[in-house]
Structure formats: structure tokens, C-alpha cells
Amino acid sequence: MVATRELADELPMLEVEAAKARAAALLLAFRHGNQLSFDAQLERLFAEHAEREVATLLVWIAAEAVRKAYVPEAGDRVLRALARRAPADTTGVLLDEDGACPATLIEAVHAGDVAGVRALVAATPDTTYLVGGLLQAVAMMLPLLPDGECDEITAELRRRHGGRGVQVPEARRR
Template identity: 70%
Template sequence: MAVTKELADELPAEAVEAAKARAATLLLAFRHGNQLAFDQELELLFEEQVEREVTTLLVWIAAEAVRKAYAPEVGDRVLRALAHRAPGDTSAVAVDEETADVARLVEAVADGDVGTVQTLVGATADTTYLLGGLLQAVAMMLPLLPEGEAEEVAAELRRRHGGRTGRAPGIPEARQS
């Protein structure tokens, strides 16, 4: 049996899984351009003073990705090139909100214009903002629905998705008529 000794600054074994989950949350938000989720998780890390642990895990994940994707001599060249290209201000995730034309998408869906829908979705590099805009559009339309319609739509969605009744935290149940 191998005996391991924890170093003074080493992340405790029981905290590794939680830190990996936080690193995965950051990576997913970054990868999909979700600035709000990225900033929210980053703020939590700063409040809780665990940025060192998560940074360590992010570096480990990146190092493993480079190790698996490139031969050793090529991986170092790739990392050096990335380091030289880094902008001076890297405080935000680069996203492209301008390509997400949600108003045109909603109009195309309403008109049944499949070609325009496909063109708009295909031309949107970052679908996070497109989906976020659609969610905002739906939220703006909900008060305009006749009484009971939102509940019927929710019930139909539950039927289609196996009867799940869970709600997102902080979202109240639909009012009953």
C-alpha cells in the first residue's frame, strides 16, 4: 500500500472533487461565451478565496489537453505562441453578441421561414447569446398570454420530457387559475 503525505499548500483530497466541479463550471462558461455565468462563478471564487485551487486545476486540465493533443516538442511551441499572443487585458471572456439577431429570429419563426431561421442560427458564432435572447423574448411574451395558457404550455412540456416537475431555484410555481 502506498502512503501519501499531504504538503502544506496542497489541496486536501476531499476538496479536489469540488474544485474540479468549479473548474468545469468556469471552463463551460468560457467555452460557450456565457459571460454572466463566468463572472458569477469568478465572483464566488474571489469571495471564498479559493481561486488558487481552481487556477491550479484549470492549469492541470490545460496541461493535460496540450499533452494529449501535441507531441512534447510541439506542445511547448504552441504554449509559447499562446503566451506571446495574450492581450494586455484578459479580464473578460471574448464573445460576439452582435451576431445574435434574436428579433429577426423570432420574426422568422413566427412567419414559418425555415430558411431564415437556419441562416440566422448558422451565422451565429456564439449561440449562448441567441438562446439568452430567445429566453428574454419568451419572458417578455408570457404576460401577454391569456390566463391559463402558460400553465398549459408548461404542462405539455412536462409531458414531453417525462413528467419532470422540478423548477429552477428561485422560480415560483405557475399560479393556478
């Protein structure tokens, strides 16, 4: 049996767990390309004790390690488990479908609340559920469009994107 003792300049275990949770939240934002959330988390760290270059490098290294060690779904489960271990009130990050509400996003967009949209996106490092919910909402709204509107919208999208994309056979469009 090996005996360990805490050194004078070592972080207490509670702070270590909080630091791991903050790192996991940063890593989730980094993995999902959510720059707003990554920057918001990083600003919180700056206010406490970190330097941008070091934090960015560590997140990059951690992202590479997770990418190589886990399939994507398992990597996300590991990161969420780390973030959930945080003591109360150490992270304000929405981590899953319970926190990322597409209805709130749609309401903010409809109201022209740019700050509200930014805040929701910044607080949601894993935007998978948010974007999925938004896609579901768009699909629900399409039948409500007047005849011809959907065709005009898709034609405009094809013009903007140079006609790229997979063509869906007519029978599957309905």
C-alpha cells in the first residue's frame, strides 16, 4: 500500500475536480467547434488564473487525446461525466438535451434578440441537440408555407451554395 499526502502547494481534491470540470467544458466546446462557448469559458479562466496560450494548447492536446482514445460518442460521455463531477456552482455550461432548448433559440431569433441567441449558443458547448431541435422545428414549419415558397427557398439555397448537395429523388421528397 502506498501512502500519499497533500503537498503544501498542491490543489485540494475539491479544486482539482472543479478544474477537471472546467477543462471538460472547454474541451466540449472545442470538440464541437463552438467558439462562443470556448471563449466564454476561457474568459472565466482568465479572470481566475490561466493564460490563453497555455489553456488553448492544453485543450488542443486533450482534444487530440480524446479523439484518438475514444469513438466520438464515448468521448462525449467521458467529457460529460467529468463536467458533472464539478462541485455546485463551478460551471454554468449546458451539457445536454435538457439544457439546450431549441424552442428558446427559435423564440430569440423570432424576437430579433441577438444577445439572447449569442448567450444560448455560448452557454451550450455541445450544440448537437440545439441544432437537431432547430432542424426538427424547420421540418414542422415547412408544411405551413404557402404553395411554391418551399421551392423558392430551396432554389435560393442552391444558388447560394452552387447547387452542391445530394439530390433527393422526387418520391422521397414528400
